[in-house]
Amino acid sequence: MARAIGRVAIVGLGLIGSSVARAIKAKLPDVAVTGHDADPDVRAEARALGFCDAVSDDAAEAVEGADLVILAVPVGRMADAAAAIAPGLSAHAIISDVGSSKAGVGAALRAALPGHVVVPAHPVAGTENSGPAAGFATLFDGRWCIVTPAPDAPADAVAAVTGLWQALGAKVETMDAAHHDMVLAVTSHLPHLIAYTIVGTASELEEVTESEVIKYSAGGFRDFTRIAASDPVMWRDVFLANRDAVLATLQRFNEDLTALQQAIRRGDGDRLEDWFTRTRAIRRSIIEQGQDDAAPDFGRKH
Amino acid sequence: MARAIGRVAIVGLGLIGSSVARAIKAKLPDVAVTGHDADPDVRAEARALGFCDAVSDDAAEAVEGADLVILAVPVGRMADAAAAIAPGLSAHAIISDVGSSKAGVGAALRAALPGHVVVPAHPVAGTENSGPAAGFATLFDGRWCIVTPAPDAPADAVAAVTGLWQALGAKVETMDAAHHDMVLAVTSHLPHLIAYTIVGTASELEEVTESEVIKYSAGGFRDFTRIAASDPVMWRDVFLANRDAVLATLQRFNEDLTALQQAIRRGDGDRLEDWFTRTRAIRRSIIEQGQDDAAPDFGRKH
Numbered sequence: 001m002a003r004a005i006g007r008v009a010i011v012g013l014g015l016i017g018s019s020v021a022r023a024i025k026a027k028l029p030d031v032a033v034t035g036h037d038a039d040p041d042v043r044a045e046a047r048a049l050g051f052c053d054a055v056s057d058d059a060a061e062a063v064e065g066a067d068l069v070i071l072a073v074p075v076g077r078m079a080d081a082a083a084a085i086a087p088g089l090s091a092h093a094i095i096s097d098v099g100s101s102k103a104g105v106g107a108a109l110r111a112a113l114p115g116h117v118v119v120p121a122h123p124v125a126g127t128e129n130s131g132p133a134a135g136f137a138t139l140f141d142g143r144w145c146i147v148t149p150a151p152d153a154p155a156d157a158v159a160a161v162t163g164l165w166q167a168l169g170a171k172v173e174t175m176d177a178a179h180h181d182m183v184l185a186v187t188s189h190l191p192h193l194i195a196y197t198i199v200g201t202a203s204e205l206e207e208v209t210e211s212e213v214i215k216y217s218a219g220g221f222r223d224f225t226r227i228a229a230s231d232p233v234m235w236r237d238v239f240l241a242n243r244d245a246v247l248a249t250l251q252r253f254n255e256d257l258t259a260l261q262q263a264i265r266r267g268d269g270d271r272l273e274d275w276f277t278r279t280r281a282i283r284r285s286i287i288e289q290g291q292d293d294a295a296p297d298f299g300r301k302h
Numbered sequence: 303m304a305r306a307i308g309r310v311a312i313v314g315l316g317l318i319g320s321s322v323a324r325a326i327k328a329k330l331p332d333v334a335v336t337g338h339d340a341d342p343d344v345r346a347e348a349r350a351l352g353f354c355d356a357v358s359d360d361a362a363e364a365v366e367g368a369d370l371v372i373l374a375v376p377v378g379r380m381a382d383a384a385a386a387i388a389p390g391l392s393a394h395a396i397i398s399d400v401g402s403s404k405a406g407v408g409a410a411l412r413a414a415l416p417g418h419v420v421v422p423a424h425p426v427a428g429t430e431n432s433g434p435a436a437g438f439a440t441l442f443d444g445r446w447c448i449v450t451p452a453p454d455a456p457a458d459a460v461a462a463v464t465g466l467w468q469a470l471g472a473k474v475e476t477m478d479a480a481h482h483d484m485v486l487a488v489t490s491h492l493p494h495l496i497a498y499t500i501v502g503t504a505s506e507l508e509e510v511t512e513s514e515v516i517k518y519s520a521g522g523f524r525d526f527t528r529i530a531a532s533d534p535v536m537w538r539d540v541f542l543a544n545r546d547a548v549l550a551t552l553q554r555f556n557e558d559l560t561a562l563q564q565a566i567r568r569g570d571g572d573r574l575e576d577w578f579t580r581t582r583a584i585r586r587s588i589i590e591q592g593q594d595d596a597a598p599d600f601g602r603k604h
Contacts, residue, residue, distance in 0.1 A: 182510055199584050217489055226525060257552075260495060
């Protein structure tokens with residue numbers, strides 16, 4: 001049995017926090033949603049957009065009476081956010097979050113809020129845009145949400161968090177936090193690091209102007225600029241929080257890149273063609289499993 | 303004054319060749335289009351799709367009477383394709399191509415077809431799909447086409463090729479072939495190499511299954527799978543043909559990646575945040591200049 005969730009408090013009202021609020025209002029109209037953001041400009045924008053029933057200036061006030069609190073702040077700010085809400089928390093409140101790394105966040109929340117049930121979660125969804133106006137209610141439809149409860153977390157609290165995400169449109173998987181961090185290092189953190197790197201590299205070459213890079217970006221480069229436009233503070237924190245797994249997967253990437261570099265230098269066409277043929281199948285599987293659109297060129301207008 | 307182009311022959315009827323044929327039929331209905339492909343299955347498919355006035359089994363026959371011949375084959379096959387068409391070429395025929403590297407291709411075409419005017423071109427457009435059925439008439443709308451004529455190319459022939467691409471919807475820039483190859487190494491070849499690498503890396507880790515990589519690909523990885531699904535033979539040839547420029551830009555990428563790796567290892571958040579903030583502006587410029595859609599997440603459906 002899942003604990004009943006009648007009131008959700010969301011702390012951090014950016015892209016993800018505001019999307020959670022909108023999705024709850026759209027899909028669970030009987031659930032009350034209160035919100036808080038540390039930034040007064042974000043609070044004002046959130047009030048104007050109206051996706052929460054109430055937006056509090058004070059974090060502790062925002063969580064009063066909440067059955068579930070979702071922290072949607074950069075992972076480096078989770079401990080501070082937990083400390084800020086502590087005075088207002090009901091004894092029964094479940095604490096969750098939406099952070100992109102889980103082992104460190106889970107430990108930080110449990111340390112900051114002793115006696116509270118902590119059920120960390122990570123909806124694998126987003127866009128390159130930031131802020132409360134960027135959110136939308138269907139962001140989680142068909143996407144995965146990974147829940148990483150500690151082994152001793154009460155089953156009814158885990159079921160409540162799982163049920164909420166399913167109600168918001170997500171598919172839920174439960175896994176160990178350390179394994180989550182390795183999986184996401186591969187599927188999300190390394191891709192962001194590589195995209196950030198190449199976009200920076202391209203903009204600083206002497207031989208090719210930035211204007212040329214922009215003009216001819218349709219040759220492939222523009223694809224990388226989307227995720228390299230993601231929130232800088234959020235991503236800074238992800239790399240610092242998930243350092244070991246990111247560095248481990250980066251090591252593997254570097255080995256493979258060096259091998260392909262060697263194949264190019266030696267003119268080893270067979271090795272290149274073999275590698276490029278294998279990678280084609282992965283995209284087919286992603287489309288078949290509904291994790292990307294089948295439309296060519298991401299469905300861009302032509 | 304541009305030479306008049308009344309008949310175009312297209313050799314190679316895949317994504318790009320078939321898109322050129324369709325665009326000519328759609329936008330220049332008075333121009334005759336003949337086609338040839340070395341693969342009999344592709345010829346049969348092209349005939350069924352009907353985007354050429356005639357598809358010849360023989361390359362030399364396909365180019366008879368053509369004012370302009372466009373070679374749309376992988377860059378490693380340009381010399382063979384040129385040799386195959388030589389017996390059928392009219393003396394006045396302009397030879398062009400659509401290859402993604404230009405210095406080597408231009409030299410190969412001039413060597414294979416002495417006495418003919420060669421005006422290499424590269425439309426910076428495409429999708430991850432291959433084959434005649436993947437082409438469409440609007441592929442070049444608003445995209446750049448780079449023309450790289452030799453310094454002694456007759457102005458009326460250069461103007462004819464330029465005019466054709468403009469009529470097909472492209473914006474045309476003329477530049478030196480060696481500079482083209484450096485620009486495209488950055489904006490297209492390096493991004494493809496990186497995407498191919500990371501997709502291969504992710505599919506071969508022991509700690510994370512391929513099934514997990516696919517399930518959680520919406521965290522960023524899926525963006526890379528699109529261009530890593532591009533034609534393996536075409537891309538093998540691009541890396542072999544543009545080896546020096548690719549290796550030079552790869553060297554710069556590796557330096558930057560090593561610096562960010564060091565910042566992660568040392569916990570240098572300021573350096574990460576600074577780098578990630580600068581890359582955001584590039585995407586804004588690309589959207590402002592019409593080289594990508596402004597819709598979040600590439601406009602994917604949510």
